[in-house]
Amino acid sequence: MTVLTTRAPAPPSALSSAWLRLRSNRNWLGFWFMLPAAGFLLLFLAYPLGLGLWLSLTDSRIGRGGSFVGLENYQWLMDDGVFWLSVFNTLLYTTVASVIKFAIGLYLALLLNRHMPFKALIRAAVLIPFIVPTVLSAIAFWWIYDAQFSIISWSLRKLHIISENINFLGDGNWARASVIFANIWRGVPFVAITLLAGLQTVSPSLYEAATLDGATAWQRFRYVTYPLLTPIIAVVMTFSVLFTFTDFQLIWAMTRGGPVNATHLMATLSYQRAILSGRLGEGAAIATAMIPFLVAAIGISWFGLQQRKWQQGGPNND
């Protein structure tokens, strides 16, 4: 192409030469345009990711570089009851919270999709838990779950349902239930609002046709709404699972993994081991152990997107 541009300097082809120059420069131009973003992502994302894998194979501690110890950290973890407890907690937390978030989120989206007064205002209010920083709402939950002054215990006592305060964050299973509830509370708005956006693209005439054919409300949902919503559900739930699985701040603000490690997730455990105890290698190994699950979540997302292409089929999809 450079040959062409040098050989065609004549005025009529000035335009096309400019075009050609641009086209031949495209890769370089692209390189320069990509440079800032790529710089950030390579220096502060790709490099730490690799470094984390390396750290998990060393015995480094804070303030001292470690030496290569092979899979020793992982062997330690295999025999570590607290680690397996954190894996169990993480899976429980993710599964229960995601399933309920999906169910309530979808239900809320269906409700919000119906015609009602003050629609915009209600929708805006629904999203507020998602806007407020997680830690700050977690602190509010911490106060709501307070052992002595919990408003929930107080209300239940006044209703004569319980006689003594519930020790929400002091008892293992109550603590698990409490943090899961807080996570659901925080995640439902995201699921609901994104699914609502999906619902709004479903043409009302489909429902009208289904109703004329005698479909019940459940059938309309099952055979019209749900199939059309599947692609967006796949994406939303992948993100939801991803963020729930790697959750850190909610737990850290409310229980710090307590009582007796009952709410330790893999992320909080790795923070405790790596930063608080200073055993970087071991913490990095726990963090690395999360990766297979993340890959599984991404795999599901990819699968969902594939399905989406197959469903749309037409040439005009965004």
Add this chain to the structure above:
Amino acid sequence: MTDAVVGQVAQSAQAQDSSEGMSYLESLPSRLVTLYLPLFIILVVLLFPFYWMALTAIKPDAQLIDMETYNPFWVVHPTLKHIEKLLFETQYPRWLWNTMYVAAGATVLSIAASVLAAYAIVRLQFRGAPYVGAAIFFAYLVPPSILFIPMATVIQSYGLFDSPLALILVYPTLLIPFSTWLLMGYFKTIPFELEECALIDGASRWQILVKIVLPLAVPGLISAFIFCFTLCWNEFIYALTLLSSTPNKTVPVAIVNEFVDGDIYRWGSLMAGALVGSLPLVILYAFFVEHYVSAMTGAVKE
């Protein structure tokens, strides 16, 4: 779709057809049970913690721990003591300023980098552009929870530990993938012909970006900006790991670490801190609800 139209249709057809506006099939009691009641319950649950936060922040200490004489769901003689204490006796203003400074810095950097990257991927179509786009999407899926340990050592070795600059440089890794993905969607909607015209008129790629594409992508930029700002404000784990001295902390980290002592009277100032820390975002959100929603759904839909 309005009731009047439905009424007319029903009258003229003189039949119970449901051709227009299916809500016409529902009676008020059934709407009450299937729509308003569940919606009301969900809204109450979603908003109660904020009510509780705000109520606690203005409640005198005596009423906080005495749940028998006063109804805890309400407040008599509200006080601004907690908020006053927060603003004048702690370093809260400093933390608020840190949070804002870090969030603004990281957001501006990320948006600048994302605009360039998104434009390059969508319009320059350099060799390998689709792969770069996919790589950026995958970067979006890498959570901070698995990166913070090596990040601490990286920041330490760059000599940025305990400096807000560290967060300004680290946060773009969370923001760039998201906002690039969002802006790619916006740039795709801008007609290519506009750019061709400008090219023919002799504009450079840079001029096209600044004078044509960016003005047309303003809604997308606002969405990306607000969402990034909120994410930064919300970020916890990097701020917790990378900052150590009290005056340098951001609001979320400071609230968790600095207010937590054995004091039974801490709840008032703790809730005041949470309230004041949330308000800037809620106000921002109130002004840009639509942009916010489009950012959230746009990034998911793409």
